[in-house]
Amino acid sequence: MAAPDPLDFAAAIATGALRVVDLTATLTPDFPVIVLPPEFGQAAPVRIREISRYDGRGPGWYWNNITLGEHTGTHFDAPIHWYTGKDLPNNAVDTLPAEHMIAPACVIDCSGEAAADADFLLTRARVEAWEEEHGRIPRGHWVLLRTDWSKRSPRDYANLKEDGAHTPGPDAEVMKWLVEERGILGFGTETIGTDAGQASHFEPPHPAHHFLHGAGRYGLQCLCNLDRLPPTGAILITAPLKILNGSGSPLRVLAVTRP
Numbered sequence: 001m002a003a004p005d006p007l008d009f010a011a012a013i014a015t016g017a018l019r020v021v022d023l024t025a026t027l028t029p030d031f032p033v034i035v036l037p038p039e040f041g042q043a044a045p046v047r048i049r050e051i052s053r054y055d056g057r058g059p060g061w062y063w064n065n066i067t068l069g070e071h072t073g074t075h076f077d078a079p080i081h082w083y084t085g086k087d088l089p090n091n092a093v094d095t096l097p098a099e100h101m102i103a104p105a106c107v108i109d110c111s112g113e114a115a116a117d118a119d120f121l122l123t124r125a126r127v128e129a130w131e132e133e134h135g136r137i138p139r140g141h142w143v144l145l146r147t148d149w150s151k152r153s154p155r156d157y158a159n160l161k162e163d164g165a166h167t168p169g170p171d172a173e174v175m176k177w178l179v180e181e182r183g184i185l186g187f188g189t190e191t192i193g194t195d196a197g198q199a200s201h202f203e204p205p206h207p208a209h210h211f212l213h214g215a216g217r218y219g220l221q222c223l224c225n226l227d228r229l230p231p232t233g234a235i236l237i238t239a240p241l242k243i244l245n246g247s248g249s250p251l252r253v254l255a256v257t258r259p
């Protein structure tokens with residue numbers, strides 16, 4: 001196959017022949033971060049502190065200092081993030097292959113199920129039903145779980161109760177199957193984690209993290225606008241910050257798709 005001309009891709013975007021969809025939540029100081037049991041370390045809250053704004057601190061410029069955790073807002077999980085991926089090659093955000101930062105995506109719409117049950121779990125049977133309609137999930141594709149969770153107010157994201165968070169996600173069987181049998185590149189969610197809120201009680205605990213990162217695959221969290229994507233045919237651009245030995249990073253996630 002003759003190499004396609006990248007300029008044709010740029011021209012298609014400039015003319016609207018291809019559409020760009022921003023899948024990124026705005027990073028604000030009150031954007032919720034994952035809350036772990038109190039005995040563990042916690043993510044730093046997002047802080048945006050003005051340095052100057054065209055004033056005596058800097059007459060001609062406006063800038064801020066920001067502080068935040070790697071796993072804040074719409075962010076990327078690298079294999080090194082989880083113990084199952086800790087010894088893999090090129091497993092950090094500064095070493096993962098650049099070719100993995102542009103890849104196709106399948107979108108599985110479970111917004112109805114998640115609206116009815118905050119603890120909805122994606123199963124292998126549910127994904128196979130999706131495949132019956134849209135075809136087998138190709139190797140090297142992202143699988144994005146649409147729940148419309150991103151349409152909730154930030155304070156409802158974690159949906160915390162006495163026994164922890166109650167948010168939808170995948171069960172252990174489907175994650176093992178997606179990674180080992182379908183060879184996906186990664187799994188993306190609208191919720192604060194790639195795992196369900198109650199996933200610490202699953203076997204293995206946090207199965208999305210366990211199987212994805214153990215296979216050198218990636219996670220995306222706090223995505224939005226998945227309702228604007230087709231079930232197949234979108235390309236994702238996911239380039240995390242190049243943080244030395246970074247376990248993940250906030251990033252801008254863009255999708256390119258037909259109008």
Ligand SMILES: O=C(O)C(=O)c1ccccc1S
Nearest residue numbers: 034071077192193194195206
């Ligand atoms: O990757 C994350 O943001 C995430 O969900 C997480 C982060 C740290 C510890 C456990 C989990 S489960």
Ligand SMILES: [Mn+2]
Nearest residue numbers: 071077221248
């Ligand atoms: Mn994360």
